[in-house]
Amino acid sequence: MWRDADGEVVAWAGLIRPGGLELHASPSLVPTVLRWFDQAAGSVEQTVTAMDTDxxxxxxxxxxxxCExxxxxxxxCVRDLDGDLPAPTLPDGYRVRATRRGEVAERAAVHRAAWRPKSLGRLQVPPVDLGDGESGMATERYRVIAETWPYRRDLDLVVEASDGTLVASALGWYDDVNRAALLEPVGTDPRHARRGLGAAVSLAxxxxxxxxxxTLAVVCPRGDTGYPVPRELYHRIGFRDAGRTVTYRRAA
Known part of the structure; x- marks a missing residue:
């Protein structure tokens, strides 16, 4: 992080993989951050993700x-929260609620069920076989998430089936300084798909x-035609496009 004379953060940057960078910086500090990246990345191909509005x-x-x-x-995608916000509608036998204390194993399990590679592959256009693996969201990993700021249990919503099984989830992250919240991730166990659970838990x-x-919600789905379903869902519940990421690359 870079700070000004008053201690305010004016830029941050992080290596997300060897040779990969994500950052946010005031315009005057962009050259400084890129020079830091040159030194930190070493002699490998360098990739930077930027917003098209930056x-x-x-x-x-x-x-x-x-080069792009x-x-x-x-x-x-963004959605105003100070206007009309429909109540979630669920089929009979389902209810939406906040995650409870002591429910970490069940919460991790519904994440794994929703994010199985094979299920994600079926949503791509054309469908792709991503194998029979499973998400790496182990119980202990979710416990760490739930114990880390700015996690809030009242923003960790789940759909519960009639047998008590958790079958869909949506997690919110609130920035109280800017009064904006990120909706990520959202997922439904494929055994309960096509029942409106993803939309319902998102609205909740x-x-x-x-x-x-x-006062504002943000969500960041894939925007290309290869993976259209999540973006279509968010548009149906009132989100609108507000920008996209662009990848820039430089050879080693």
């Missing part, structure tokens, strides 16, 4: 020899965000 960063990347890469991208989470003080 003109200062894009100009800095181009001036440093980066044709890769899958993510849309930033949005209402909880509003109760917490948020």
């Amino acid at each position: 003109t200062a960063l894009i100009a800095g990347l181009r001036n440093s020899g980066y 890469a044709d890769e899958p991208y993510f849309r930033h 989470c949005l209402r909880s965000m509003r109760d917490a003080g948020a």
Whole structure:
């Protein structure tokens, strides 16, 4: 992180993989952050993710020899929370609620069920066989998430089936400074798919965000045609596109 004379953070950057960078910086600090990245990455191909609205960063990347890469991208979608926000509608036998204390194993299990590679592969266009593996969301890993700021249990919503099994989930992250909240991730156990559970648990989470003080919600689904279903769901519950990521790459 970079701070100004008053101690305020004016830029941050992080290596997300060897040679990969994500950052946010005031325009005057973009060259400084990119020079740091040159030193930190070493002699490997370098990749930077930018928002298409961040003109200062894009100009800095181009001036440093980066070229735009044709890769899958993510849309930033937003929804105002100070207007109409429909109540979630669920089929008979299901109910939506916040995650409870002592429910970490069950919460991790519904995440794994929703994010099985084979199920995700079926949603791609055209469908892709991603194998029979499972999400790496073990109980202990979720426990760490639940014990880490800014996690809030009142923003961790689940759908419960009539037998008590958790079958869908949506997790919200609230920024009380900007009164904005991120909706990520959302998932449904494929054995309970096509019943509107993803939309219902998302709406419930949005209402909880509003109760917490948020006035704006953000979600970041894939935006390309290869994985359209999540973005379509978010548009149906009132989100609109507000920008997209762009990948820039420079050879080693």
